[in-house]
Structure formats: C-alpha cells, structure tokens
Amino acid sequence: MLLFLKILKAGIVTEPLAPGEPDVIEVAREVETKARRLLGRAVAIREVDAGSCNGCEIEITGLTGPVYDSERFGIHFVASPRHADLLLVTGPVTRNMEIPLLKTYEATPDPKIVVAVGDCARTCGVFRGSYAVVGSVDAVIPVDVFVSGCPPEPTDILRGILTALDRLPKRKRRRDGT
C-alpha cells in the first residue's frame, strides 16, 4: 500500500515534451518522427561494451530511467543482437572484445545501424596506444554515427541515435560482415 501511495505522490517524472530544455525536446521530437518513418517507431538496441570504463554505460542507463524514458519513443534495449536494429558500442575496442564485437555485428539482422558512444569509441581516449587496445570502433565494424563526450549526456546519445536513423535509407547495400 505504502508503495502505491508513494508512486501516486511522485507522479510522472519523465521530462515532458513541451517545456524544459529546448535541446532535449527538439532531439526527442526528431527521434520520434524519424523513428516512426524508418523503423515503424520501434528501435531495439543492443548495447556492446567493447572495453569502456563504464562511464558511458551509466549515461546510457540514464536513457531508460524515468527522467529520459527512452521507451516512450519506442526505443528499448534487448538481450540479443538477433532482436536488435541498432548497436550501441562504447569504449575503445580491446583485443578481447574485437571478435565478440564483430560477431555481434554479424549476428544482427539487416537493416542495422551502429552508433559509437563516447570519445573513446572514436579516438580511444586515454587508452590510445595501449597494448590491449585494437583501435577505435570503426576499425572493426562500420560505424554510422559517433557521439562525442566523455561521457556524453543522454541527450547527446539520443541525438546520435537520431542522426543514425537519418542515415539509414541511404545505405542500401551493406557489407555483410562475413
């Protein structure tokens, strides 16, 4: 009982679309329309941690929380790349994660998009030159969009997803990955 009283008192904490930061709203709106057009407004994301420091993961987790609530745009995270439309890759690609990343990419059915999140994913960040690091994400799999930031805010990640969705129809033929 107490639990439900508390739920009632808290109300909906998701940031509404109308007021609030103009940035978020704009991005969110765009995601909404783009996603609707391209994937029937249902985007399944598989997150791959290719060797990140987990800073980006914390921000990504924020996406699913009550405040950003990515689910309202039809964006949700799934347990298997077989179910996914979009790969969200974080961190520099370490040697141990190179093949798993590639395999994840292969396991994802077409049409698929890759969004690399965080500075490390593009430049390897402080890990550059380490013996354990293969390189940036695009050295292993084709990346559609990079999201910069260390770590990027959930808003930026949303924007990245949006941009990637934007690119989808232009890429007719894809490298099969095999």
Add this chain to the structure above:
Amino acid sequence: MDATFSQLAMLGSSLMLIFGLILLWRRRVPAYINAFTGQSVALAGVAGATGYFGTESELYWVAAFVLLLKGLVIPSLLRRMGRRFGSERELDPYVNTATSLLLAGLLVLFGYAVMRPLVVTSRLPTRASMALAMGLILVSLFVIVTRKKALTQVVGFLMLENGIALLAILGTYGIPLIVELGVFLDALLGFLVMQIFVYRIHETFETIDVEQLSRLRH
C-alpha cells in the same frame, strides 16, 4: 437466505484457511502477523454473519471482541515482538515449503473426510464450512510442529485458537458469551506467557530458534 449464509460462511472459512496457509508460504514475521490480523478480521466477519443470520445478538459482541483483541491488540503486541526479532526468518523449517503446502492440502482433505459424517447428518447451513475449520485446526497444528522459530509457533498457536473459535461459532452458533470471553482471556493470557518465554529464550540463546531448547537437556 440459508444459501447466502452458507456461501458467506464458506467464503469466510476459506479466507481464514488461506490466511493460515500464508504461514507456510511466507518466511517473514511481518507477513505472518498480517496474515493473522486478516484471519482474525475474517473470523469477526463470520461471527457477525452468524449473529445476523442466526439471530444471535450475543455473537455481535463476540465479533466486536474478536476484532478488538485479535484484530488490534495481539497483532500490535506481536509487531512489537517482531521488531525485536524481526530479522530472524523462518529459513530452514523441518519440512520444506513446497512439501508443507502439499501436506497442508492433504490435511484439509483429511479434515473434510473426518467431518464428513457430521456434514451429512447436520442440518445447519454452516455445516459445510465446519470441514474447513477442521482443516484450519490441522494446518495450524502442522505449523506448530514443523516450524522452528518461536514467533512462528506463537502465531501458529493463535491461528489454532482462531480455528477452534471458528468451529465453535459454526457448530453451535456461539457458546454463551461468558464462556467465549473466558476462552479469549485464556488465549490472551497464554499469549502473554508465551511472549515472556520468547523473550527469555532470546535472552538465553541469542536466537528464537526453539531447536536450541534441546541444549537445555545437558
């Protein structure tokens, strides 16, 4: 009229039985206490209904008394005890949960078989529910036998008492109020004695696991 009463009595008794089964399913003391409270409220309801349909005005008093004593006083005392030993869960009973539940189901069936002759010969509209009351008594006994923590056993005892009261109300439409009162006071007294014992057990063994009592033999 009788049909409705019969249904209501069945409903109340079934509810009480289910509250009894919660003791076997849950592992935390607050859940036990809530179950007991719910059961007592249901008992009060049955008593009230019997008073209304059987036109026994004394039963209203019984209902009120049950509500007050078992629905309020004893649960609050129990909660106070529970707060003190609340962290002790019923983790490792002698018979595991799934088996306990199945056995309890069989006990209820057994209660049904035992009460069958009475149910057949009786003309009371409450006759069907008496089998459930018997089932509740058997289940409560089962709880007392198989559970290790003193608090669980206390709640089991109280439920046993509820079962007996239910049987008395259904079977006789309430024994005279004064006897009923005596029984309640007895129960309260018994409860207080047990409470003291539980505190003593806890002081001596730092636990309320009654299995420890076997150490007293040495």
Add this chain to the structure above:
Amino acid sequence: MAPELLLLSVAGYTAGALAALAFRGMVGRALVAAGALGGSLATLALGAWCLATGATLVFAAPWLPLTGFALRADSLSAFFLIVVGLAAAAASLYGFGYSAHYDGRYSLRLLGAMFNVLLLSLTVQVLADNALTFLVTWEVMSLSAYFLVLTEHDQAGTVRAANWYLGVTHAGFAALIAAFLVLAAGDMTGSFAAMRSVGLTPGTRNLVFLLALVGFGTKAGVIPLHVWLPMAHPVAPSHVSAVLSGVVIKMGVYGLMRVTLDLLGGGPAWWGGIVLGLGAVSALLGVLYALMEHDLKRLLAYHSVENMGIILLGVGAGLMFQSYGLPALATLGFIAGLYHTLNHACFKGLLFLGAGSVQYATKTRNMEDLGGLIKRMPRTAACFLVGAAAISALPPLNGFASEWLVFQTLMGGALVPRPEVAIGMPIAVAMLALSSGLAVACFVKAFGITFLALPRSTDAARAREVPASMQVGMLLLVGMCVALGVTPFLVVPALSRALAGLGRIPVTPIGFSLHLPFSVAGVTGEMSPLLLAVGLALLGVLTAIVLRLLADRRLRVGDTWGCGRIGQTPRMEYTATAFAEPLRRVFAELYRPTEDLSIDFHPKSKYFVRSIAYRSEVQPWFERLLYTPVLSALRGAAARVRQVQAGSLHLYLAYLTIALLVLLVVARWSR
C-alpha cells in the same frame, strides 16, 4: 475365415522360426522377417475380423496331455490380437534391417527363432481358454523374451538384467499359478468357462484378485514390481524392445482384465481403488525416474512404466465405477485403458525403433554422446519426433486422445457419493496431469539432446541414415499414431464392442461421432481431434502463406549467438543431465541424489582448472528398501538350506526316499 487366419499366423511364425535355424545371413534375416511379418499380419487380420464380425473362434485340442489345449477368440482377445499384430508387423519389418549388424557378432539363429516364438506365444496367449494353455504360453513368452534379452550377452549388464527379469517374472508366475489353482476351485480341467461359472466366497475372490494383481503386475511393470523392466528392455535388440514394451507388458493388462472382468466378473470397489492407486503411482514415479536417465532406451523403458500406470488408471477407474453401479462411466474407463494400450503399443514401439536406429547408426545409447542427428538422419528424427509428441499426449496425436478419455473418466468420478473417492479423484487427476507435464519435459530432453544441436561425439558426427526397411517399420507406426489420434470416433465404438462382446459385465455402448456429441451420464466434454488437426494444419499453412506474401523474405545463415564468443563446440551445449537438473532439485526429496564433484586445479592458481569431474546419481531406493531385504532373506534361507547339502550321494538318495514315503502317506491318509 477365422480358423484359416489363425492357421496362417501360426504357420507364418513357425516358418519364420524354422527359417532362422535353417538359413544364415541375408536370406535368413529376410525369411525370418517375412515369416514374422506374415504371421503378424494374419494376427492383425484375425483380430480385426473377430472384432468386426463379432465372431467367436473356438479351437480345442483335448487330446494333448493333462487338460489339453483350448483356444477361444472373443472380442477382448480380438482387440489384443490387433495390438500384437500391429506392433509385431512394424518390429519384424524393422528387424530385417536392424539385425544386419548382429551378423557375425551374435547368434542370428537364436534371435530369429526366439523372436518368432515370442510372437507366436503372444498370439496364442490372448486366445488361451484354459489355465494350462494360459500358463504354458505365459511361460513360453517369458522364456523366449529372456533369451531375446540375452542376445547381446557379452555387453556389461545384460546378464544381470536378464537374471533380474527371469527372477521377478517367475515370482509373478508363481503367483499366477496360485491364482489359477484357487480360481479353478478343484475343477481339474481348468477351463475358463468353468471358472466363470464357479461361485467363490468373497474372501477367495479377493485372494484370487490379489494373486492375479501380483502376477500380472510383475509383467506389466507396475511400481514397485517394475525394477526388472528398465534393466531388461534396453539391453534387448531394439525391435525386440519394441515388442517387449509395446506388447509383452500389455499381457499384464490383458491378464488382469481377463481375470478380474471376465473370469471373476468384477469385484468390490477397493479392487479398482488399488489398481487406480498403483496406476497413479506408477505413472508419476515412472516419468520421474525416466527424467533422470540419459540412456535413451532406459528412458523409454521407464516411460513404459509410466504409460502402464496411465492404462491402469483407466482400468482401475473402470473397475471401481462398475462396483458403484455406474456402467457407462465404467465402460468409459475400460475404453480409455484399452485405447491407451493400443496407442502405447504404437508410439512406444515407434520410439524404441527410433532409439534402435540411433543405436544402429552411432553405436551408443548414451544421450550425452549424441546430438545433431536431425541433420544426419532426418527421417529417423522426424519419426522419433512424432513418437515423442504422441507419448507427450500432444494433440492431435493418439496419446492425447486416450489421455483425454482417462481425464474425463476420472473427472466423472466426482459423481461417486463416497468421500474417499471424492478425495482420491482430484489427486489422481493431479498425478496424471503432473506425469503428462513431466513427460513433455522428458521428451523435449530425449529428442532435443539426441537429435538437435551439435554432435557430442565422433560416432554421432559420423552417423548415417538407416536402411529403408527400418524406416518403413517406423513409418508404419507413425501412420498409426496419427490415424489413431484423429479417429477416436471410429476407435471408441470399436473398443466399446470389444468390451460388450465379453458379455460378463454391463456395458453401455459408447459412441464418439465425428460431429462430436460425446456424452456419458455425468461426464460431458467434447472434442474432435480430426477437426483440430485439420484446423491446426490450416492455420499453419495460412500463416506461412501470409508471411510469404507480406513479410520480408531475406534469410542469412550465421553463427549461433553466444555473446560473441569464438567458435561453438558441443561442450557448450546443454547436456541431458543439465536439462533435467531443475526437476532433480524440485524432486530432490524423492531422488535423494548423491553428488560427487572433483576439480583438478592448476598447481599455480586455483583460477585455472585442468579438469572437472562431476558425477551424480539418483538413489534407487525402491531396490534398496524393497528388494534388498527380500533378496538377503532369500540368501539367508538358501544358506540354511545348504546345510542339508552334504555332497554325499547316499544322503541325497535318502532324501528322495523319505520324500516319496511322506508323499505316499499323505496321499493315502489325507482324505
């Protein structure tokens, strides 16, 4: 026509048996199979003929020693002839191909001859019309089965299994002799007709029933008399296993129905209650032990115990309702039992043949070494899949039709105005439901681990599809599984006739018409497996068509998803043991598993493991609690008896003389 058919079938089996002794190699196998096939088809035709026309075949040979030989085919015999004929036909076809790999290793002569003798004895068994015929054929059946079990005599465990089988069977046989002696009540002809009319006291009738229950129960593998079954059936050649599990154990059901229904004409309610209770316990425990097996054929053997339980649930409920004066419900119970008997013969026969094909192709029965066979032996896999779905009682196959009838019978039991019955019925229903649910789990395991994913050994990887004759044998039974499943409206009236033809019990003819109303007083429930099957097929095809039209058609082949790990090996797959692990935990109180885990760590760090050995066994506490005391008592007695054995010839002769004198004294002055 009937006598000719009987003659034909006897001739077929005899020819097959003689051919086995006379010819070797390919020709021998072909002739054995031809003889057995001809005989079993004639058996099948005889059964169908008798059941269809209601004709009663009587054949007697009183000139034979003692009481003479007497055969009589009534409707119940006719039904069991059909069961024998069906399973035997498939098994003999299959046996032609299967026994090829025995050539040169084991005695094909013995195998072929004994197989035909077994089929002959089965055919005669259900026709027996006096005690002597019945008992002699019973013994021939048991002994030929014993020799067949011994075929692979050099394999570990075979001899032990055969000995267990022989011991338990003979204990049962002793009970049967006693039962018939009591039943005959001094009538030395031992004819069944005389037994039907003799009026026994209730106490004697109870004694006969209990003796018959023990005797037939050992044959049927009812728990706790089942111990020999999961040992003996797996070690026999697979087509023989199919006959043993499909037909031979059914003789227990036949005998029980013959004695209690026909000869005794029904009994008090507790007879039915005991049979029902044994059935429920056998059904549940049978499947529970099956779950823990990873020897494919042993798993199937335990399922035979389960299915005998289901059959007995039907028969027991029938007996019980009959004594409560509910003939319609009783008929339904018997029909359910008989239906399941027929169905079990088909799907269990099929499954044993399938398991045999697996063994033929991979040389192993251990599921932990199998896997991936669906790609290497697609037809065997498809056949086994049908059998697995049928035994799991999945609609619209035959297992479902008969289990549905058993369920309906038991639910009808709520009508009986006795509290113990009213309490017992829901529990029986629950046990049946649990066992059928567990059967699904068990056959997902059996099929999934054996046929799917990657092969777990090189033998499994090298497997090839089996020869055509074996496939035909399996296909025959696949066809029967489907046909029996969708046509209860034909089968149920036929079974109703089989019971009514007995003429000993009040039987209400029960119809099960295509367009559905199926009702007995108190039980109403309707279903139409045929429409269901058509509907399912239609919906499936429709879905496929719609999908083809509207959905994306791209398909790409990739690796199995395993979180991106490199490569996929069979060691990553779920094993049979792992698959059953959750259920083993749930029923730990029953299994009391012993576990033994030893890990060999790397000497430098315990984070690196060199090898892990895990061993877990389920305690067979039946054997320990029930059989060990009996056996040790027997041994003790034997030791005591040995004291009389001194090795002196004179002493033995003295024993003989004393025995003779005592007998003469008894014979002279006993009256």
Add this chain to the structure above:
Amino acid sequence: MTADLMMAAAQGLLALFLAPGVVGLVRWLKARLQNRRGAPPWQPYRELRKLFQKEVVVSRHASWLFHLAPFVVFASTLAVAVIVPVLAVPLLVDRIGDLLVVVYLLLLGTFFLALAGLDPGSAFGGMGASREVTVAALAEPTLAVAIFALARSAGSTNLGEIAARTTADPLSAVSPGHLLAFAALFIVMLAETGRLPVDNPATHLELTMIHEAMVLEYSGRYLALIEWAAALKFLVFFILLGNLFVPWGLARALTLEAVMTAVGVFAVKVVVLAVAVAVLETRVAKLRLFRVPELLSASFVLALLAVTSSFLLR
C-alpha cells in the same frame, strides 16, 4: 450455422489482433506505475511490423525444426484463441475442443518452442528450454485440478458450457470454489506466460531468463510470430479468467446488440485484468527459480481446496 462460424472466425481474429495491444497496455500501466511516461499501448504493433520487415539470421547449426517451430507455436495458440469463448457462447467451435484441449494445445507450443531453443546448440537456449518445460510441467497439476473444480460445478469441461452454467447460477460465481480456482488459475497464468514473479518479461540478463532465453536465437519474422503467439497466449489466459469465472456480458444470441455489449464488457474485463497484472508486477520481485515450485504448489493447494469446497457445497 454460417453466422456461428463467422462469429467464431471473427472472435479468433479479434483476439489475434487485440493481443499485442494487451501486452502494450500492461507495459504502459507498468511504466506509469514506475512514474514514467512509457510507450503507448499500441507500441507492440509497431514492433511486430518492424520485425516482419527485417531479415532473419539463422544459426548454421539449426535444423528444419528451427524453421518449423514458430509456425507450430503460432498456429496452436491461434487455434486456442478460436476455441475459447471471446464474445459469444455457445458456438459450434466450442465442440472442437474443451479446456483440456486448450491446455494441451498450449503445451504443444511449449514443446516445439523448447525444442527450437535446444536446436542451435546455444547454452542459453538449453537453459531456457529446461526451465520452461520445468515450469510448464509443474503448472500442469494446478491446471488439471482447477479444470476439475470448474467441470465439477458446471458438469462439463467444455468452455461454452461452463460459461453458460455459471451465467445461469450467478451465486456460484462468488462461491469459494470458484474464487479459489480463479486464484489458482491466476497464478498459473503468471507462470505460463512468463510474468513476474516467475519470469521477468523485460529482463536482459540471460541467467535469469526463462521464456526469453529460448527465443534469443530468433530474429525477424520468426521472432515476430513467436512474440505475437506469446501475446496471444497471455490474452487467452485473460479470456479464460474473465469469461469462465465472470461470464456475464457474453453474447448468448448472435444479435448485433448482444455482440456489441459483449465487446464492451470484454474490453472492461481485459482492462481490469491488465491493471491487476501491472499492479502485481510492480509490487512483487522476481522469485528465485527454485522458489517457483513453491509458488506452484501453493497454487495447486488452492485448486485442491477449490475442488474440496465444490464437494462440500453439494
């Protein structure tokens, strides 16, 4: 006759196309209870549409069974949806199958899905299959005894018959036997359709999965079929709970008015049950796998008590 069959087809289609919406509704309600805005209830339709437009990736170790299973699962669940009384009783299709047929048809789907889980040889699939069949097997006795209780009071196992008899005797709907059977069936529903506290439908952690682990290998249109069938199974249980235990509002005759009423009442029942599931899922945590048998044995005891009390009230 024709109207009858058309009605059957119509209610089957209604169930089929309503099912994803019901799952979406529960998700939306849960989102609201988590103080989120959430995806609208029609979100599952979008997901299905997207999945139908995607490519299928199949493991190289999978066999024909992997391709067959989605169709078997879908067809068997759809067959159940045709049999159960959604809007009107009694219909002719009622006689194709009774409650036992419903239970075993659902089991047919489980059987094939579990096999498909084992087919690609992934450990996750094996784990999911093993757990799914365990839960399904343990739920079986409860289902059977609950059916026994229903059949006992209605005198039939046929769905239309049960609904019709309960309507005729309104008092029996509040009888303890009825309520207990309802509770038992509700728990079984949670177990069979993979809801909390038995299985978390939104989990991403393979080790805690039951249903989800079996279908990890599926993608594209196959996944769409399986997800749709799962949603339909969920709705089928809603229909059983709503229309067998509270059969009021079902159309007794095929008039427009009666059918429209039935649609309205049916919608109310579905919403009420969806709210109940959503609230329950917010309130309880997932049980450890080995406490699930305890939950199921509790539901079995409830069903057993239901039968007992139906004997008592005779």
